Amino acid sequence: MLPANATGLRQPVHVDDLASAALAVVTQPATQQRSYAVGGGEVLAYTQMVERVLAALPRPARLYQVPPGLFGLALTTAQRLGRLRGINAAALQRMRDDLVFDLEPARRDFGYAPRAFRPLPEELGIGE
Structure with a gap:
């Protein structure tokens, strides 16, 4: 269950993409003395x-979106x-805040190309 206004934007990133970015920046001259947002x-x-x-x-689950006031009441009760x-x-x-970054500098300077968010059970630490 989530509040219906949980609409903040996200860029979930795979750990392998972060590791690749970290390795790439140490080998590219264009990245020296710079910092990058990677999402x-x-x-x-x-x-x-x-x-x-x-x-x-592994088992079906459904997301219920409820009015924010009802969610707050349920949360307080819990x-x-x-x-x-x-x-x-x-x-x-x-949950309502946008947490997104401009990836263009990373793409340009070291070819950052992160994957889409398609989590697998084993990546979430869930066994079959």
């Missing part, structure tokens, strides 16, 4: 990202019952 190969709304994770689960303690107002705000 994933596509931009997804927060809910789309969660849907892709759910699709990778926390009073001793559950979901790690989710706070800041975490809810981040």
